[in-house]
Every structure is written in C-alpha cells, then in structure tokens.
Amino acid sequence: MTPRKDLLDIASLTDAEIAFVLDNAVPFKELFKRSVKKVPTLKGQTMLTLFYEPSTRTRSSFEVAASRLSADVTHFDIESSSVVKGESVLDTVETLEAMRVDYIVVRHKQAGIPNLIAKNTRASVINAGDGWHAHPTQALLDAFTLREIHKDLRGCRALIVGDIQHSRVARSTSLIFRRLGMQVAYLAPGSMMPREVPEEIPQFGNWRDAFEWKPDVIYLLRVQGERMDEPFIPSSAEYHRNYGLTDERVKVLRERGLHLMHPGPVNRGVEITDAGMNYEKCLINQQVENGIAVRMSVLYWLRPGAVGSGAGNLASNPAVSHSAT
Amino acid sequence: MSGTERTLLTQAQMAAGVQALAESILAANPGAACIALVGVFTRGVPLAKRIAAEMEKLGGIQVLVGTIDITQYRDDLNTFQMVPKLEGSDIAFDIDDLNVVLCDEVIYTGRSVRAALDELLNFGRPKRVQLAVLVDRCGREYPVQPDFSALKVALAPGERVAVRFTEVDGQDACTVETQASTR
Numbered sequence: 221m222t223p224r225k226d227l228l229d230i231a232s233l234t235d236a237e238i239a240f241v242l243d244n245a246v247p248f249k250e251l252f253k254r255s256v257k258k259v260p261t262l263k264g265q266t267m268l269t270l271f272y273e274p275s276t277r278t279r280s281s282f283e284v285a286a287s288r289l290s291a292d293v294t295h296f297d298i299e300s301s302s303v304v305k306g307e308s309v310l311d312t313v314e315t316l317e318a319m320r321v322d323y324i325v326v327r328h329k330q331a332g333i334p335n336l337i338a339k340n341t342r343a344s345v346i347n348a349g350d351g352w353h354a355h356p357t358q359a360l361l362d363a364f365t366l367r368e369i370h371k372d373l374r375g376c377r378a379l380i381v382g383d384i385q386h387s388r389v390a391r392s393t394s395l396i397f398r399r400l401g402m403q404v405a406y407l408a409p410g411s412m413m414p415r416e417v418p419e420e421i422p423q424f425g426n427w428r429d430a431f432e433w434k435p436d437v438i439y440l441l442r443v444q445g446e447r448m449d450e451p452f453i454p455s456s457a458e459y460h461r462n463y464g465l466t467d468e469r470v471k472v473l474r475e476r477g478l479h480l481m482h483p484g485p486v487n488r489g490v491e492i493t494d495a496g497m498n499y500e501k502c503l504i505n506q507q508v509e510n511g512i513a514v515r516m517s518v519l520y521w522l523r524p525g526a527v528g529s530g531a532g533n534l535a536s537n538p539a540v541s542h543s544a545t
Numbered sequence: 546m547s548g549t550e551r552t553l554l555t556q557a558q559m560a561a562g563v564q565a566l567a568e569s570i571l572a573a574n575p576g577a578a579c580i581a582l583v584g585v586f587t588r589g590v591p592l593a594k595r596i597a598a599e600m601e602k603l604g605g606i607q608v609l610v611g612t613i614d615i616t617q618y619r620d621d622l623n624t625f626q627m628v629p630k631l632e633g634s635d636i637a638f639d640i641d642d643l644n645v646v647l648c649d650e651v652i653y654t655g656r657s658v659r660a661a662l663d664e665l666l667n668f669g670r671p672k673r674v675q676l677a678v679l680v681d682r683c684g685r686e687y688p689v690q691p692d693f694s695a696l697k698v699a700l701a702p703g704e705r706v707a708v709r710f711t712e713v714d715g716q717d718a719c720t721v722e723t724q725a726s727t728r
Contacts, residue, residue, distance in 0.1 A: 223628045240630065247614065247633025256667040261617040520617075521628050 223523035226338040226345040229354035230395045241517045249513035262291035267323040270296045282325045285515035322524045344522040359392035361514040365507050374401030382441030383412040389483045437479040440491045456490045467495045548724025556717045562695025567599030569693045577644050579607040585649040585661050586614045586632045591710035593648035611636035618660035640669040650708040652678045655689035
C-alpha cells in the first residue's frame with residue numbers, strides 16, 4: 221500500500237486503505253499477548269501529542285501505540301505553554317517543525333485545524349478529533365471491533381444513539397460503517413438530530429421504533445455537555461428516561477443478543493447504566509484495547525514527508541482561520 | 546520480462562535438498578526430544594513445513610513449526626516505496642530452552658536473519674538457534690552463517706535467486722534471474 225502523510229478523516233480514505241489499516245491491526249493486536257509487546261518499527265522517530273481539548277483515553281491510547289512501535293513520545297502541554305499567551309496554531313507548528321518531530325497527533329475544538337497543521341509541516345498529522353468534524357481513528361477502531369464479531373459487516377445494522385448533531389464520533393463512525401456495507405440508523409431527540417441526514421439513514425425519535433428496525437449493534441454516544449452552547453435537553457434524567465440505555469432496554473438487548481458499543485468515557489446514569497456497562501455483549505473494553513492496535517496500524521502506514529495527504533473536503537465545516545489559537 | 550533465467554535446482558533436487566536438510570538437522574541435534582522450526586515469511590514458511598514433514602518421517606523426535614514476520618525489523622523499511630502488508634508472527638509454543646531452527650529459502654546479505662533473530666528473541670530464550678536455508682548464495686554483509694544449506698553458490702550482485710514453492714507460488718522451482726535489481 222502506498223503510504224500517506226496524514227490521516228485527517230475517513231471520507232478521504234479509499235476502501236483499500238481502510239482494509240489495509242484494519243487488516244494490519246490484527247497482527248498488532250496479537251503482539252499484546254506476548255511478554256514483549258514491542259516492535260522496533262518507529263525506532264528513532266518522535267510522536268508528539270498536541271491536544272487543545274481535554275482527552276483521557278485517546279491521548280493515552282496514541283501514546284501506548286507509539287511506545288509499542290518504539291517511537292519516542294512527547295506531549296506539548298497546552299496549559300503551561302505560550303499557547304495560553306495567544307500563540308497561534310501555526311506559530312506552535314513552526315516550533316514543532318524546528319523540533320523535527322515525525323508524527324503530530326492533534327485534537328482541537330475547531331474543525332479543520334488538523335488539516336491546517338498538516339499543510340504546514342513535514343510531519344505526519346493524525347486527527348484525534350476536531351470539533352464536530354472527524355475522529356478517524358475512533359471510526360477505524362469501531363469498525364475493527366465490530367469486524368471481530370461479524371467477519372463480513374455487509375448488511376449488519378448499527379443504531380447510533382444520542383447527540384449525533386454535535387458528535388464527530390457519530391460522523392466518522394457512521395461513515396466508515398456505511399463504507400463497509402453496513403446499514404446505519406440514528407436515534408436522537410430532535411434537538412440532537414443533524415439537520416441534513418442522508419436519505420438512506422433512518423431517523424428514530426424513540427427506542428420502540430428503533431428496535432423495530434432490528435439493529436445488530438447499539439452504538440451509544442456520550443452526552444457531550446461541554447460541546448453544547450445551550451442546553452439541548454431539559455435534564456439528564458429526562459434524557460436517560462427517553463434516550464438512555466435503561467435497565468429495561470438492556471433486557472431487550474440481552475433477549476435479542478445485540479452488541480453494545482460506546483466511544484467512552486461514559487456518563488453513568490445518563491446514556492448508560494451499570495447494567496449496560498456490565499452487559500456481557502458490551503464491547504467497550506474491546507474498543508479500548510483495539511484502539512491501540514488500530515493506532516499502531518495507522519502509525520505504521522503513515523510516512524512523514526510522503527506525498528499523499530488525507531485532507532478531505534471541509535466545505536461543510538466552519539472556516540479555518542490562520543489566527544486560530 | 547527482461548533478463549535471463551536459469552535453473553539452479555530442479556524439482557527433484559529441491560526435494561532431495563529438503564530431505565538432506567531434515568537429516569542434517571536431526572544429526573546436529575542428538576538427544577533433543579523436541580526441535581522447533583520457525584519459517585521466515587514468505588517462503589521460509591513452506592520450507593519449514595516441508596523440513597518438518599521429512600523430520601517426522603525419520604521419526605524419534607517432536608517437531609514444532611512456527612512462523613515469523615520480519616517486516617518491522619527490517620533495517621530498510623523506511624526506504625520501501627510501498628508499506629508492506631503485515632502477516633504477523635505465529636509461534637504458538639514456548640521457545641524457552643528449545644532448540645530452534647530458523648528456516649529461510651535463501652541467505653544473501655544476512656540482514657533478514659539478523660531481523661529474524663531480533664523478532665524470535667521476543668518470544669523467549671531458546672537453548673540454541675540454528676539456521677537452515679535451501680540456497681546460500683554468499684555475499685554476506687553481516688557476520689551470520691547458516692548451519693545447514695542444501696546448496697552453496699557464489700553469484701554476481703546483479704543476479705537474484707528465485708525460489709518458488711507450490712504452496713505459495715503454484716509450482717516448485719529454484720532459478721537464478723539476471724536483471725537489474727528493483728530493490
């Protein structure tokens with residue numbers, strides 16, 4: 221497979237590239253069973269995480285992945301850096317360029333910032349989440365996790381539940397699911413349903429109708445309070461009652477043998493309960509483990525300085541400003 | 546295809562070579578209750594399986610077979626135009642204190658063997674590691690020598706040994722191709 225420089229979204233990947241990343245993640249996962257979980261693939265290279273938004277698992281997942289590939293890992297601490305003093309993203313990138321880092325993993329609240337950085341550095345840039353736009357490694361790990369359950373994903377049905385409008389996970393994951401031949405439906409309150417949903421994605425307003433669609437997997441989204449400018453739901457209790465995976469709904473999943481996914485971290489008592497977390501077909505822990513293997517596979521494929529960039533179409537996203545900080 | 550191709554080993558000579566390797570490995574490991582053959586992807590894998598089958602025919606010893614993917618241990622990985630698909634190593638047994646024989650179809654510079662040793666040692670601490678190849682074409686760049694080889698031949702740098710196995714290539718053949726190297 222031809223290497224690319226950057227991974228910025230799912231939309232710009234070819235089917236063959238998606239398959240290549242998913243297939244190579246299999247031997248990477250095998251590595252985790254060994255006492256030595258490390259390969260020398262990126263020896264002498266440096267991966268830097270540049271997170272303008274808080275992250276718990278994504279950043280650690282990238283750091284573990286890079287460590288297992290023998291890369292040196294470092295973190296650009298936004299809180300204590302000159303960024304808080306108003307340094308622009310491009311000034312920061314110039315600094316990183318001078319440090320000659322090879323891989324930059326970026327998370328930013330504004331869509332398009334990873335694309336902007338990618339255009340201005342020789343390093344490979346991986347989008348670890350930008351605004352509502354994309355979270356490609358989450359989508360890849362979700363597809364990988366489901367592929368472990370269903371060898372052929374064609375025809376498999378996923379019901380994505382929650383704040384779809386404000387979720388880059390929903391955007392990237394529903395895209396990769398459909399690219400792999402799956403059917404996707406949305407269940408959300410009206411205020412959290414995107415205004416423009418592709419015709420082939422059914423939209424549901426309640427669980428009863430959604431269950432009648434006969435999904436194979438339920439993909440819960442985190443209710444992202446911090447990304448909402450105004451309350452979209454009257455209360456978390458009401459959200460839980462109407463859209464959360466209540467204990468009663470877990471019983472339906474169990475009766476029908478449906479799998480359950482969530483990108484984490486979860487809000488217990490809002491979109492999920494303890495019964496959901498303990499449900500035997502809950503794949504959350506597998507998603508975390510697979511995230512490392514898939515990110516290793518991405519790092520293995522990308523090559524700093526390679527010609528092909530994964531820059532996708534940002535037309536539908538907020539304008540990217542060079543003065544963004 | 547430009548260049549010329551000449552036969553280095555006939556099919557019968559390949560089969561005889563595999564049998565000779567099996568006999569030599571047994572003779573060199575007296576008293577071992579168990580020997581592990583580890584084939585290096587791609588064509589070291591069918592070679593290891595064939596040697597194992599011959600050793601089992603000769604009997605008296607347990608033979609284990611594993612495979613090793615050296616892609617991520619190559620010292621020239623960054624220079625590849627294409628990123629190789631990974632096969633992954635599969636050694637489903639404990640190699641601690643075992644006699645392990647690495648199997649590869651050809652040894653040339655010795656770099657692949659260095660890479661294979663690095664990967665192998667991630668699986669444990671073998672008692673002894675030996676190396677079996679079908680063809681030793683000389684021209685070493687690292688201080689690595691095979692313990693067992695079916696054929697030793699000195700070739701010019703522009704020549705390439707191509708070993709084909711039915712399991713991978715649909716036919717058995719061992720030839721020398723003379724053409725400009727693409728690597």
